[in-house]
Amino acid sequence: MTITTAPPSGAPASDRPSPAPSDALDAKALLGLLEQMLLIRRFEERCAQSYQQAKIGGFCHLYIGQEAVAVGSIAAVRPEDPIITAYRDHGHALARGMDPRHCMAEMFGKITGCAKGKGGSMHMFDKPHHMYGGHAIVGGQCPLGVGLAFGIQYNKEDKVCLCYFGDGALNQGAVHEAMNLAAIWKLPILFVVENNLYSMGTHIARGTSMADNLAAKAGAYGMRYAECDGMGVLKVYDCFKTEADRTRAGEGPCFINVETYRFKGHSMSDPQKYRTKEEVEEFEEQDCIQRLRRRILNRKMATEDQIQAIDDKCKKLAIEAVKFADESPAIGVDELYTDVYSQPFGPYKLGQPAEGFRE
Amino acid sequence: MTRKIQFREALNEAMCEEMERDQRVFLMGEEVAYYNGAYKVSQGMLERFGPQRVVDTPISETGFAGLGVGAAMYGLRPIIEFMSWSFCLVAADQIINNAPKMLYMSGGQFKVPIVFRGNNGAGGQLGSTHSWAVESMFSCVPGLKMAIPATPRDAKGLLKSSIRDDDPVFFLESERMLGLGSRGDTDFSRYLSGRWAPPTVEEDADFLIPFGQAEIKKEGKDCTVVALGRTVHFALEAAEQLEQEGIDVEVVDPRTIRPLDIETILRSVRKTNYCVIVDECWPFASIASEIAAQVYEGAMDDLDNKVIRVNNDDVPAPYARHLEQEMLPHARKIVEAVRAATYNS
Ligand SMILES: Cc1ncc(C[n+]2csc(CCOP(=O)(O)OP(=O)(O)O)c2C)c(N)n1
Ligand SMILES: [Mg+2]
Numbered sequence: 204m205t206i207t208t209a210p211p212s213g214a215p216a217s218d219r220p221s222p223a224p225s226d227a228l229d230a231k232a233l234l235g236l237l238e239q240m241l242l243i244r245r246f247e248e249r250c251a252q253s254y255q256q257a258k259i260g261g262f263c264h265l266y267i268g269q270e271a272v273a274v275g276s277i278a279a280v281r282p283e284d285p286i287i288t289a290y291r292d293h294g295h296a297l298a299r300g301m302d303p304r305h306c307m308a309e310m311f312g313k314i315t316g317c318a319k320g321k322g323g324s325m326h327m328f329d330k331p332h333h334m335y336g337g338h339a340i341v342g343g344q345c346p347l348g349v350g351l352a353f354g355i356q357y358n359k360e361d362k363v364c365l366c367y368f369g370d371g372a373l374n375q376g377a378v379h380e381a382m383n384l385a386a387i388w389k390l391p392i393l394f395v396v397e398n399n400l401y402s403m404g405t406h407i408a409r410g411t412s413m414a415d416n417l418a419a420k421a422g423a424y425g426m427r428y429a430e431c432d433g434m435g436v437l438k439v440y441d442c443f444k445t446e447a448d449r450t451r452a453g454e455g456p457c458f459i460n461v462e463t464y465r466f467k468g469h470s471m472s473d474p475q476k477y478r479t480k481e482e483v484e485e486f487e488e489q490d491c492i493q494r495l496r497r498r499i500l501n502r503k504m505a506t507e508d509q510i511q512a513i514d515d516k517c518k519k520l521a522i523e524a525v526k527f528a529d530e531s532p533a534i535g536v537d538e539l540y541t542d543v544y545s546q547p548f549g550p551y552k553l554g555q556p557a558e559g560f561r562e
Numbered sequence: 563m564t565r566k567i568q569f570r571e572a573l574n575e576a577m578c579e580e581m582e583r584d585q586r587v588f589l590m591g592e593e594v595a596y597y598n599g600a601y602k603v604s605q606g607m608l609e610r611f612g613p614q615r616v617v618d619t620p621i622s623e624t625g626f627a628g629l630g631v632g633a634a635m636y637g638l639r640p641i642i643e644f645m646s647w648s649f650c651l652v653a654a655d656q657i658i659n660n661a662p663k664m665l666y667m668s669g670g671q672f673k674v675p676i677v678f679r680g681n682n683g684a685g686g687q688l689g690s691t692h693s694w695a696v697e698s699m700f701s702c703v704p705g706l707k708m709a710i711p712a713t714p715r716d717a718k719g720l721l722k723s724s725i726r727d728d729d730p731v732f733f734l735e736s737e738r739m740l741g742l743g744s745r746g747d748t749d750f751s752r753y754l755s756g757r758w759a760p761p762t763v764e765e766d767a768d769f770l771i772p773f774g775q776a777e778i779k780k781e782g783k784d785c786t787v788v789a790l791g792r793t794v795h796f797a798l799e800a801a802e803q804l805e806q807e808g809i810d811v812e813v814v815d816p817r818t819i820r821p822l823d824i825e826t827i828l829r830s831v832r833k834t835n836y837c838v839i840v841d842e843c844w845p846f847a848s849i850a851s852e853i854a855a856q857v858y859e860g861a862m863d864d865l866d867n868k869v870i871r872v873n874n875d876d877v878p879a880p881y882a883r884h885l886e887q888e889m890l891p892h893a894r895k896i897v898e899a900v901r902a903a904t905y906n907s
Contacts, residue, residue, distance in 0.1 A: 285636065318669030328668035335635055336668065343655050346625050350632020357588070357614065357638060377655070380625030387620070542670040543704050545728035548774055548821040554670035 224279070224444040225437040230504035236278060236436050237499065238513050240270040240492050243294045245514075245521040246303050247467075250293065250310065250324075253525060254471045259310040262339075263324040266294035268466035271491035272397050273298040273367075275439025276461075280363060280447050285333045285351045287344050288367035290325035291397075291465075292337030295367065299332040305559060307524035313531035319557045320534040321542065330562060341402075342368060342375030345394070349381045352390035352456070363447045364392040371402020373411050373420065382458070386424040389455035393446060394426075396460050397433070403469045404477035421458035433463030434489040437498075464489075567763055569742040572714035573603050573679075573735065576721035577641060579767050581611055584639060587725055590617040590626055591643030591680075600645045601681065601740055623653035627678065631660045634676040634730075641725060644680030647734060648694040661730040662705025677724045679733035682710075683792060683842045684879055686738065687886055693879035697790075698843035700732055701819045701852075707773060708732045708819040712794035714742060715763045716817055719771030726770070736792045774821035778830070782812035785836040785904050788827055788853055790816060793840040793872075793891055800896035811838075811900055819849060827853065828860045835866040838899045840891045845873040870899045 228236075247265045254263050266273070273294040277286065288295045296306050301317060309316025310324045318328055325339040335351060338344035348366030355362045372378050373396065385392050396417065400407050407414040421428035427449070431442035439461060446457045464486040468475050475483075499505050541554030555561070567575070581587045588611075593600045595608040595618040608616045619626040623644065630640035644650045650657055657678055664672045684693040701708050707729050711717040717735070724731035763769065779794055780801055789797035794815045801811045814830050816823055831837045837857055839850040850871035857869055872891040880886055901907040 287632075316669070318667060318671070321669050322667040326667045328671050330668070330671040335632070335672065336664075338660075340655050340659055343628070343660060346628020346656055347632035347635065347660060349625065350629040350634070351636050352632075353629055354633045354636030354638050357633070377624045377628065380622040381628070383620065384622060384625045384629060542666045542668075544707075545665060545673040545675070554665075556668075556670040560669065560671055 223437075223441045225440050228437075228440075230499070233495065233499055234505055234509075234513065236274055236440075237492070237495050237510070238517065239274045239298055240436065240495065241514050241517040242303065242520060243270045243274070243297050244492060245517040246297060246306070246524060247293065249307070249521040249525050251467070251471065253307070253310070258529070259324065260312070261323050261325070262290070263310065263471050264291040264469065265465070265467045265471075266291055268486065268490070269397060269399060269433065269463045270294055271436035271439050272395075272433045272461050272463050275436040276365060276395060276443040279440045279443035280365060283333055284362045284365065284447075285335055285355075286365040286367070287335040287348045287351060288337060289341065289344060289369055289372065290337055290339040291369070292325065292327045296327040296329060296334060296337070299329060299334045301327070301329045301332060301334070302559065303520050303524040304527035305557070307528040308531050311528040311531070312533060313528055314534045314538070315527070315531040315557060317557060317560055319538060321538075328560075330556070330560060342372040342377040344368065345372070345378045345381035346384075348392055349385050349390060352385060352392035353388070355391050356388070361451060362391065363450050365395060366392055367395045367397055369402060370396055370398040370400065370407045371405065371410065373417070382424045382426065382456070385456040386426050389453070391450050392456045393443070393450060394456065394458045396458070397463055398460055399463045399465045401465070401469070401477070403473075406477070417458075417460045427454065427457040428460070429457060430460040430462065433461035434486070434491050434494065436491050436495055565763065565765065567714050568740070569714045569717055569735075570601065570603050570740040572718035572763060573721055574605060574607070575763075576718045576725070577604070578607065578610065580722055580725040581615060583767070586637065586639045587641065588615040588617060588638065589641045589643065590619055590630060592619055592621055592645050594618060594643050599643075601737060603740065604643070623649055624656055627653040628656035628660065630676050630678075631656055631664070631674055634661075634674045635664060635672045639675045639725065641677045641679065644678060646685070646692060646694075646737075647680050647682040647696045648692045650678065650680070650696065651694070657732075658700060658703050658706070662703050665729075666705060673728050674730050675728045677721070677731045677733055679721070679724075679735060681737040682734035683736050683738070684886055684890060687881055687883055688879075689881045690878035693886075695842040695874070696732075697734060697819060697841070698848045701849065706730045706732055706820060708734065709773065709817065710734045710791040710819065711817065712739075712779070712791050712815050716771060716777070718763050719769055720773075720817060723770045723773060727773070734791060739792055739795075771817070773818045774823050776814055776816045776823035776826035778812060778826070779815045780811070780813040782810040782834070784810045784834055785812070785838060785900050786814055786827070786830040786834045787811045787838045787840060787896065787900065788814045788816065789840040790819070790849065791842065793842055796891060796893045797840055797896055799893035800900065803893065803897050804900055807906070809900060809904060809906060816853075822853070822856075824853070824856045824860060827857065831857055831861045832864045835864055836903045837865065837869045838872060838896065838903050839869060840872040840896055842891060843873060845871060845876050848873050867903050867905065870903045872896050872899045
């Protein structure tokens with residue numbers, strides 16, 4: 204048996220091809236991206252409101268500020284490519300195509316939710332859209348993501364797994380075991396660090412060695428490294444299109460550092476003493492929605508009115524999601540003992556996935 | 563047609579037959595391929611199925627246990643071998659948070675058909691870190707199933723059922739039993755004599771032992787002794803001794819903990835009116851504790867004395883040979899417990 208070791212390369216993997224992949228996106232496509240980001244934004248605003256009204260319980264983590272990451276990356280891959288993420292997951296679910304009504308209903312604990320109200324905000328699953336969950340133990344989803352990629356390779360399929368995690372998860376052993384396994388077996392997976400600089404109140408520089416050189420982390424596993432400006436949806440799109448295609452072509456896993464920022468607190472109860480208002484404002488100027496909006500207007504791909512109409516539509520969808528969730532029946536107590544086992548025994552009963560989530 | 567095989571051969575045959583039957587089944591773990599298994603359970607499997615389906619991993623239990631769960635969600639049917647269940651503790655999040663709860667948390671969308679298997683309980687002077695018996699620690703987790711076979715026949719039938727099961731199965735073997743059924747086996751000579759539980763397996767690729775079916779390993783009328791896995795053999799050894807004293811015990815082996823066939827246990831207790839429960843965990847909140855509670859709940863009026871539990875001593879597993887032997891729920895402890903339970907002490 205010969206053993207080949209890939210040289211540790213800290214260098215950015217891809218010389219971005221010119222023209223950039225996003226140059227091929229027409230007005231309709233750009234407006235589509237804008238609409239997805241707006242939908243997430245408006246949806247999250249309604250989540251915050253519903254949380255304050257105690258309609259949503261438990262922990263709830265908003266994606267506001269980071270919309271470009273899920274939207275740009277998911278647009279760059281194919282609908283059947285599996286994705287898996289952490290608990291800040293509403294954005295990924297919506298970008299993947301989950302009906303906002305079912306997403307909201309899940310948080311309201313209703314039978315119409317994607318998991319019938321058994322998962323909640325942090326555990327969004329959507330099998331028909333190949334979303335393998337929201338996972339709430341920091342870093343715990345990374346070995347699972349590697350398992351999805353293993354499945355792809357085992358079945359000799361032409362897919363790529365997107366595995367998202369936070370900068371805080373970089374300090375979890377599970378992530379490193381996952382990266383090592385993916386590297387030795389050249390699994391088709393993109394490890395996506397949604398680097399919003401903070402894990403709760405801990406700045407990345409306080410918690411992570413070589414925080415300004417994450418390429419070294421990838422290099423340690425001989426893995427391709429790429430980074431992109433996560434406040435620009437087209438930057439994200441270009442980066443992911445390039446890297447996903449390379450991985451799909453058999454070049455093995457890639458570690459992508461997406462530099463982003465969350466505009467709201469870590470969860471719904473965060474006084475944010477660990478960062479300044481000025482810092483937040485500085486990033487708000489980079490708001491992914493405004494940036495794409497300006498670009499569309501500058502290039503005269505749409506009018507202000509047209510964009511306003513899209514925003515109005517998203518606001519309406521978000522309100523409708525709340526209304527739907529409100530009016531949906533709560534999950535019945537008879538569902539307590541369903542879905543525990545696929546082949547139940549004793550007190551357990553077979554369950555049925557919610558309407559719209561059956562294969 | 564039946565024939566004698568070793569416990570480890572039973573495991574090997576179960577895996578090979580199921581891998582022949584279903585392309586989605588694969589084996590993954592440390593040293594399972596090129597090394598033929600740290601305990602030679604997967605002997606010859608790499609050659610037979612190739613490195614795609616018999617996969618050596620680095621020493622990364624969290625990584626490969628979690629990989630298995632993800633692969634199962636994706637539609638494969640992994641068998642994940644832990645060299646020892648003692649080493650699964652570093653992968654606790656993957657095996658007890660992810661595997662058994664995915665179906666529920668996803669509202670029935672993602673099942674996890676996976677088998678975690680490996681050696682459980684004291685091996686032989688391995689010290690405390692390597693001598694975990696994990697059944698009481700994990701059997702409280704809804705969403706998983708657990709099997710603890712005591713004979714090659716049970717091992718084969720239960721492992722095949724485990725691999726075909728759509729839920730996560732924790733399959734607990736014992737290093738001390740892998741050679742069971744082979745010539746020159748001293749620990750289990752009685753067993754070899756074939757008196758109570760001949761180590762034979764049926765020649766049938768669809769030979770399955772369903773979960774939740776206890777087996778009476780030895781019939782008797784004077785006292786019920788519930789025992790699992792390796793302790794079945796301690797119980798049979800005790801039974802032989804007690805027979806000379808005129809006490810005829812009935813040894814009931816539940817074989818699976820989740821589901822637990824409490825009915826067969828209760829039926830036996832109703833017949834004998836006395837009950838001793840043996841398991842290889844530590845006494846506090848052990849399997850024996852749970853079964854005792856269920857026996858009280860279901861057969862209180864049939865009991866002529868209190869239920870007695872026989873467990874490991876409530877100490878970390880020691881290294882010194884005689885101390886380790888003493889700690890286990892061995893035959894002498896069972897004999898004493900049965901005497902006490904039946905007012906014969
Ligand atoms: C293993 C584990 N430890 C602690 C927590 C509590 N916790 C939840 S989120 C979080 C911060 C994670 O930050 P990061 O990975 O950067 O993700 P972000 O919240 O920024 O999206 C912590 C400590 C947890 N969920 N899991
Ligand atoms: Mg973070």
